[in-house]
Amino acid sequence: MSSDESHPLAKYIRKGAQPHTHCAGCGNGIIAQSFLRAVDQAGIPMRRMVCVAGIGCSGWIPSPFFDVDTLHVTHGRPIAFATGVKLGNPDLEVVVFTGDGDCSAIGGNHLIHAARRNIGVKVICVNNMIYGMTGGEVAPTTPRGIKTTTTPFGNLERPFDLSKLVVAAGGTHVVRWTSYHVARLVAAMKKALTRKGFAFVEVLSQCPVHYGRRIGISNPVEMMRWFQKQSVPIEKARELSEQELSGKFVVGEFVDIEAPELTELYAEQFGAVRLGSN
């Protein structure tokens, strides 16, 4: 364990929480480290942070590994719980770790309403385009035609574009990168953490076990190369047709606008009364 102690991010890891539970080749490790680097760079004290985790592999990024107050909740509901935490004590930095199924299928309602409210909750959405934890069932983000354990003849439905969905719902800060774009991801997470309002950080991530295998790329490194090759910066994507963007991943900052944050509006309406437990 002495080598753990020497890792610069080891101070953020809960003692006794190892070993982790992610499959070999999973993108969660990259996302976990990117997040902790962002926290480190932003200088946010862990005692002021609350991580709210949904159900699905993404929830296991903070829970129980980050040494931070953690609320690991029911499937689809982390944003609803996080809304209560943030309103209860606006001084807390509230971060949700969720997946594409967790926040856009069962929990889609909470996602769009949190974006609409512009409550200062930061959502890290790990999008692996599949239900990984339960065995590889089709998700609302699975592209058309893909064969999964529950679409053995190919998926008939159109996938959600999650970042566009949150933009449409009024999200004030929406950004998408992939597990390949680590430096960009760290910078994006840092920016999201230092903003006041709602933030949605979508991370396309590889699930070699349940998705890569289905699309003929079971090697995790190959999956990341695929992300690299298929990614198109949003600035460039704006000049391309829908047809030209078929099969591509548009990455970058979709929106970044200033708007009043909900808990600040509460404080204002109630005569600058400081909300919270104290």
Add this chain to the structure above:
Amino acid sequence: MQGNEACALGAVAAGCRFFAFYPITPAGEIAEKMSQLLPKARGVYIQMEDEIAAIGSVIGASWTGLKTMTATSGPGFSLMQENIGYAVMTETPCVIVDVQRAGPSTGIVSAPMQGDVVQARHGSHGEYEIIALAPSSAQEMFDITIRAFNLAEQYRSPVIVLADETVGHMREEVIIPEENMIEIVNRRTPSSAAEASRAFLSPSVAPMPIFGKGFSAHVTGSSHDEYGKRQASAPEAIDKIVRTISEKIRAHTAEISTIQKLMLDDADVVLVAYGSCARTAEYVVKQARERAVHAGLLRLIGLWPFPGKTVQQALKSVGRVIVLENNLGQIFPEVERVTAGGSEAFFLPPETIGTLHRPAYVLEHVMEAAS
């Protein structure tokens, strides 16, 4: 004052500072009142996108140290069940007011029924114990709401106020005591990191490590140990959870689930009732006494945990027991169980379920039972 308004006043008096809601009849007046009262009390009112989100945010806010509540009726209560189970599992204090209406499904929004009694007890999956109290007057909508908060804080458990449409909408006198006359219980919080680390599964209720205090609390709905550490594949861990979270409440059944006795000492026929039915029952008992029938009333104030021993003791020398409920008999099996071998227990729903019992109809049955 209206029962629902009294509930809101009781909540704020108890220290409630976070209320989340999704619109539903016949609970709407609680939300209206809370939205007026809470801002002035430095609290938060929020209308969430559905009842699942309402109870979710209530649990989240409870972990920031606030006393929290939501209110709903049958359809919303059904939606809340999964997260009520989460609150049980994570030992999160919060209050859920269910102003029961007629169901199943959308049913009749403003008809009284007591159809959610068993759901309150067993509505979420898995094995657990829960506290549910049944007010039967506007005054009790105030008093019992305060008591619900106190029990939630004391036992770190969700507590359900099982009101019904009649009690929620009735208007009668409510006496609001002076603030210093109201007993308030606050949750225990840890005084050291060592104490904070053992945050769960104590038979005597562990102190709650509030978020933001540097305790790195790990709160999970998955099976866990007393440190909150996930134990997702050990049957021994879930065995300990089920037994501990149930027993911390069951061991105090008599204190939690109180009853009210009216003219029980010499009674030959006793009506057992709760909520709005208890009002009819009280009236009928007095009418029967005027006719020289030794009738009495046992009113259940706490429904869950069912106060079996208390009821058994109170009814041990009674010949006949009539259980009044506005359903097809949800508490009746409990009463029948504890009176078996002693009294003869009958069940009496109203002639038309979804309306109140007609007093003359109940009196008829009392006279018959007495003869």
